[in-house]
Amino acid sequence: MSTSTSTSTKRKPRTPQRAGAGWASWRAVALVVGALVMLFPLYWMVITAFSGQGALTSGPLRFFPADPTLDGFRRAFALLPFSSFFLNSTAIALVAMALSVTLNLLAGYVLAKYRFRGQQVVFVMIVSTLMIPVQVVMVPQFQLVAGLGWINSYWAVIVPRAAEAFGIFLCRQFMLGIPDEVLEAARLDGAGHLRIFWSIVLPMSRPLIAVLVILTFMYRWNEFAWPLIVLNDQQLFTVPIGLAFLQGEYGTDYPALMGMALLSTLPVLVVFAIFQRQFVEGVARSGLR
């Protein structure tokens, strides 16, 4: 191993070195035990969701449902209009994601690849917004959105969060790694700003876009505090608000609660599963480490 023979990307498993085997199995055991601990709450949610009401709160402790049933899910949909909540969440998350990712990419590109007066100031100001919790500015934000007549509309949820510092930061870090020469060459060929962005920068940014899609979709789908403030009409509730409401009104119907909690997590898991492979690469190349 002293001469670095093949620096190919596929690394063969390293030959076990001194005491390697013992350590390796210890490590695997620790990882699996840890994973079981991480999984247990999810497992318990699944078990609960498929149990009858009261089945897990009394009697002997069991770790599988005695008679699996879908009644919990049925009750949740009967108690509150969750299908509307899912539609609302889907519409908001998709539109907001498309908008945010586009804006992130544009800003990241400009901040990484243009030189102009005031650039530093803009970048620092954008990054500084990371420090502002929603709750710090929510009262004036609420008044502003109310003034625009947006209360109880999707726009109230989507627009104020469309520009988002973390995504811009990721884009800038990633795009610093795109060689200037490529852009320069396109420029000499007479390509315009948007054209360079569209046909050169974007295709080189696939892993980045995967990261942005995952993070933004997740963030918008899971968002709670702000929608809670601007959506009061039950028909417009998003899934997290609906779930919190269900908890408040029917807090002891654990199968219904866990069923809906699991269902509401599925879309995020699906998006994550689709983009997972590119995610780690994207994180690595965004300098997010």
Add this chain to the structure above:
Amino acid sequence: MTTAAPAAVTAPGPEQPTPPPRRRPRVSRDAVAAWGLLSPNLVVFGVFLFVPLLATVWLSLYSSSGFGPREFVGADNYAELFADSTFWRATLNTGLYALLTVPVSLVLGLGVALAMNRPLRGRGVLRAIYYVPYVISGVVVAVAGRWIFNENVGVVNRLLRSAGLDGVPWQSDAVGAMSSLVLISIWTKVGFCMVVYLAGLQSIPKEYLEAAQTDGAGRWTQLRYIVVPLLKPTTIFLVVLGVIESFQVFDIVYVLTGGGPGNATEMLVTYAYAEGFDARRQGYAATIGVVTYLFIAVLTALWYRRQKAQEADL
């Protein structure tokens, strides 16, 4: 940076890697395009963040219920705030929450990342398992937490009792409630720390470790003197992000404990929300907001100065 193998260890943060000397300054045509491309972002940030931020400061000088006229009260809100024991309790809780969740999730995340940074069967599955809690919404986590940590019928206490121990008063006791909040939060954060550390580990040149091994350094020595120091930028990034997140933790607290019992788990942001939208004391809520923002700004400035000082030492 021309041959940029993904720029070695980039310390993320507001400090700029100064661009390489330019061949020539770009013409102002570019500046126009730059501002044009930035404008949608700038408009949204300006209208929905910077203006409200200034308005928060302004509103903190008023007494306002949101209905009817607001009344100028000068620094009264601040005087009230500094004498408000709930505010100090919320400050203490927020600090405690950061102190408990950030170091533990970092250490666990690093441990998992180290164990996973080598070929291993089922690595992808394991990685996904550790990461999943991070993608679950705060509301779902809290709803599940209320069930799992329920004092009477929750599975944690039932397990404890069946092992012959006493159940923990996760809901009725201040320490218990904070503990459940911290445990649940750590559960959600470990996976994120792991992924970021994994990315960091991949940037450590294998030659360093091989050289150390040739010199007879054991695993612990390698970890202590090579891996951890080289991961420092990653660690700093995670600490800063973790602390900022701690000051913003709302969803989990709001649904899990509602800040209770009493105000045992009240955070600065949940208190601001309660004052602004439940008690409808908008001026006072704005005051809490301003002070919370100042806390975060001071912490960030301290970190930034330390960072600068350390760079100067190098």
